[in-house]
Amino acid sequence: MAELQQNYDVLIAGTGVAGLMCALNLPREARILMLTKAAVDESDSFLAQGGICMLRGEDDYQSYFEDTMRAGHYENDEAAVRQMILSSPQIIRELVADGVDFARDEEGNFRFTREGGHSRSRILFHDDVTGKEITGKLLRLARSRSNVKILEYAELVDILLSDGECAGGVVRRTESGELFPVYAAFTLLATGGVGGLYEHSTNFRHLTGDALAIAMKHGVAVEHLNYVQIHPTTFYSEKHGRRFLISESVRGEGAVLLDKEGKRFCNELLPRDIVTGEIRARMRKDGTKHVWLDMRPVGEKTILEHFPTIYARCQREGYDVLKQPIPVVPAQHYFMGGIKVDADAHTSLGRLYAAGETACNGVHGKNRLASNSLLESLVWAKRAALDMSAKLKEVSVKEVPADLSQYEDYGRMKENYAKSIREEAEREDCLD
Numbered sequence: 001m002a003e004l005q006q007n008y009d010v011l012i013a014g015t016g017v018a019g020l021m022c023a024l025n026l027p028r029e030a031r032i033l034m035l036t037k038a039a040v041d042e043s044d045s046f047l048a049q050g051g052i053c054m055l056r057g058e059d060d061y062q063s064y065f066e067d068t069m070r071a072g073h074y075e076n077d078e079a080a081v082r083q084m085i086l087s088s089p090q091i092i093r094e095l096v097a098d099g100v101d102f103a104r105d106e107e108g109n110f111r112f113t114r115e116g117g118h119s120r121s122r123i124l125f126h127d128d129v130t131g132k133e134i135t136g137k138l139l140r141l142a143r144s145r146s147n148v149k150i151l152e153y154a155e156l157v158d159i160l161l162s163d164g165e166c167a168g169g170v171v172r173r174t175e176s177g178e179l180f181p182v183y184a185a186f187t188l189l190a191t192g193g194v195g196g197l198y199e200h201s202t203n204f205r206h207l208t209g210d211a212l213a214i215a216m217k218h219g220v221a222v223e224h225l226n227y228v229q230i231h232p233t234t235f236y237s238e239k240h241g242r243r244f245l246i247s248e249s250v251r252g253e254g255a256v257l258l259d260k261e262g263k264r265f266c267n268e269l270l271p272r273d274i275v276t277g278e279i280r281a282r283m284r285k286d287g288t289k290h291v292w293l294d295m296r297p298v299g300e301k302t303i304l305e306h307f308p309t310i311y312a313r314c315q316r317e318g319y320d321v322l323k324q325p326i327p328v329v330p331a332q333h334y335f336m337g338g339i340k341v342d343a344d345a346h347t348s349l350g351r352l353y354a355a356g357e358t359a360c361n362g363v364h365g366k367n368r369l370a371s372n373s374l375l376e377s378l379v380w381a382k383r384a385a386l387d388m389s390a391k392l393k394e395v396s397v398k399e400v401p402a403d404l405s406q407y408e409d410y411g412r413m414k415e416n417y418a419k420s421i422r423e424e425a426e427r428e429d430c431l432d
């Protein structure tokens with residue numbers, strides 16, 4: 001590890017939108033280390049298809065608030081929902097200033113699309129690769145900053161504690177297995193969701209909720225580990241691996257769900273959990289492994305212009321969506337629970353923050369409204385950065401001894417981490 005210093009102002013685990021947004025909002029003189037367990041472009045943030053919500057204007061506030069609450073079964077934290085919605089125009093302005101390109105009409109105004117659970121169109125998009133557009137641009141900026149070091153294939157396996165506060169973390173190089181401590185004044189956990197723990201998921205396989213397990217190991221508060229969102233429509237395949245998502249905005253633009261007889265059986269624009277329930281019920285009734293999604297009502301022009309990636313992927317799988325329905329099935333997609341944080345992304349442990357899918361700030365309640373997660377990740381990551389920035393001058397890095405031998409049996413450690421997440425989720429299920 002000679003080339004890598006071990007002492008930073010801020011350690012960030014995760015290079016998705018949450019990690020990047022935090023890094024970019026820290027002072028230019030702050031020394032920042034970002035870790036990612038895989039390649040830097042292998043985060044769920046790159047996979048987001050549908051888009052990112054934005055408050056359309058004052059007259060949209062009540063409706064946006066109500067849509068988010070209704071989708072979340074009214075278990076959402078109202079103050080958190082307010083904070084997210086009211087921050088959205090500024091976050092979008094910043095993304096545009098950072099070079100993010102959203103779809104616009106001939107006059108240059110934003111074009112908005114709609115997904116299930118939204119009572120009006122308020123989702124900005126870039127074709128069907130909005131996440132790649134946003135995350136790619138933020139990554140490019142982060143790479144241009146001399147104070148930000150990005151370490152790929154480097155996994156956070158634990159945090160370090162000093163005087164009851166977080167003092168950094170233990171890092172493992174995924175290729176060599178080498179272990180080393182990193183000391184930091186502040187640490188942000190932004191390691192994404194838990195899809196890698198499921199057999200069928202739209203998430204990258206390496207997203208296994210590591211930060212959650214690490215947090216629980218040290219008694220850091222977590223909540224709602226049983227609140228997992230299933231996406232109603234992923235491309236049905238017999239192959240092993242990540243499931244390809246058929247974005248909800250396809251249904252927002254008119255695609256319909258059909259059963260084995262070719263008949264519609266539900267309102268496609270209801271919130272995700274309800275549509276998922278309807279699909280599963282129909283699969284049980286029909287004794288099938290999937291239902292069908294017919295994109296033809298969307299129209300050829302919109303399909304080719306708005307959904308080119310979905311069109312191309314289905315072609316590769318042997319389906320022409322302009323001519324025929326495609327087989328779809330629900331799969332694990334998003335995690336509403338997580339490490340409990342407040343309005344500024346503080347966890348219950350001093351100097352430790354969490355943002356993005358790994359955190360639970362209460363915005364989503366029991367079920368996320370489509371296209372609220374990129375926004376939520378960006379809002380809380382920025383607040384974490386501003387909070388850290390205000391305190392950086394007051395705190396110093398503490399170097400504490402780290403016993404690295406406890407991480408040497410990597411397989412066993414990971415099994416224990418996964419087990420602790422499952423057990424907590426089951427316990428909360430029993431309490432529900």
Ligand SMILES: Cc1cc2nc3c(=O)[nH]c(=O)nc-3n(C[C@H](O)[C@H](O)[C@H](O)COP(=O)(O)OP(=O)(O)OC[C@H]3O[C@@H](n4cnc5c(N)ncnc54)[C@H](O)[C@@H]3O)c2cc1C
Nearest residue numbers: 014015016018044045048050051156191192356357373374
């Ligand atoms: C297919 C798909 C489509 C989606 N579409 C949308 C959409 O249209 N709109 C929307 O708002 N949301 C969408 N989402 C959800 C959204 O993409 C995610 O919630 C959001 O991007 C999460 O960002 P994040 O930064 O928290 O995590 P991620 O982007 O997942 O990044 C996690 C990072 O943590 C790293 N990591 C994990 N474990 C460790 C560890 N132990 N040590 C170091 N690094 C680690 C990973 O390598 C990665 O860099 C979609 C998700 C998927 C899967």
